[in-house]
C-alpha cells in the first residue's frame with residue numbers, strides 16, 4: 335500500500351479530531367510502515383479508506399480500528415511519584431483543605447490520563463500517608479486512558495524497576511511485592527483505584543464521572559493545540575465540584591486561556607481552582 339502525503343495529512347486531522355493529539359509530519363512519516371498492517375487488518379486497501387473507516391467508527395461509537403491505531407500514536411511515558419513538588423502540594427495542602435471544608439465526607443479524584451496506572455497508584459499511596467485522617471470518608475480514585483493496552487497494564491499492576499526511579503524505597507517495600515525483576519501492587523494498593531478505557535473528550539457521557547474534587551491532567555496538554563486544550567479543560571470543569579482543584583504538568587500552562595479556573599500557587603507548585611462564574615482565567 336502506497337501512502338501519499340495528502341493521505342497522511344488526512345489521517346493526522348482525523349486523529350486530532352478524535353483524541354486531540356496533533357501528530358507532527360515527521361512522526362507520521364516514521365509511523366508509515368506500522369500504519370499499513372493496522373489498516374490492512376481492518377480490511378482497508380488505501381490509507382484514505384482507513385481514515386474514512388475511522389470517521390465512521392467515531393460516528394457510530396464502535397472504536398475497533400481506533401483501538402489498534404491509538405497505541406501507535408500515543409506517548410505513554412510515566413512513572414511513580416512523577417513531579418513530586420505537585421504531589422506534595424496535593425497531600426500536604428489540598429487534601430487537608432478539602433477535608434476541612436467538605437461536609438459529605440466524599441473525596442473523588444481523577445487521574446486523566448493515567449497511562450499504565452503509576453499516577454493514580456501514587457495518589458492512593460499519598461492519601462494513605464496524608465497527615466489528615468480519611469477514616470469515615472468514601473474515597474474514590476479513577477484512572478482513565480484512551481490506550482487499551484496501557485489500561486490493561488494498570489489493572490495488572492505489575493511494574494519494572496524503572497517505574498520506581500523517583501520513588502522513595504519505603505513505598506516500594508510497603509505497597510509492592512517483588513516478582514522476579516518486577517514489582518506488583520499489593521492488596522493495600524490494588525483495588526483502590528478504578529480504571530476506565532476511554533476518550534476524555536467523551537467523558538461527559540459516562541455515568542458517574544462528575545463531582546470530582548481533584549483532577550490530575552498531567553503531560554497530555556502538551557500534545558494538543560490551544561483550542562483543543564481549552565476544549566478538554568471545559569470538559570474537566572463540568573466534571574468538578576465548584577472549588578475543585580486541577581493539576582496540570584510542570585511544562586503545561588493555561589495562561590491566556592479563557593477558562594473558569596483561577597491560577598493558584600504555593601512555594602512548591604502551581605494549581606488551578608474551579609470557579610463557578612464565567613470569565614477568563616485570573617491570577618492571584
Ligand SMILES: C[S@@+](CC[C@H](N)C(=O)[O-])C[C@H]1O[C@@H](n2cnc3c(N)ncnc32)[C@H](O)[C@@H]1O
Pocket residue numbers: 352353354355408409410411412413416446447448449450453478479480481484532533534535551552553554583
Ligand atoms: C505521557 S502520558 C501521561 C501519564 C501521566 N498523567 C503522567 O503525567 O505521567 C499521556 C497519556 O495520554 C493518553 N491520551 C492521549 N489522548 C487521550 C484522550 N483523548 N483521552 C484519554 N487519554 C488520552 C495517552 O494514551 C497516554 O497514555
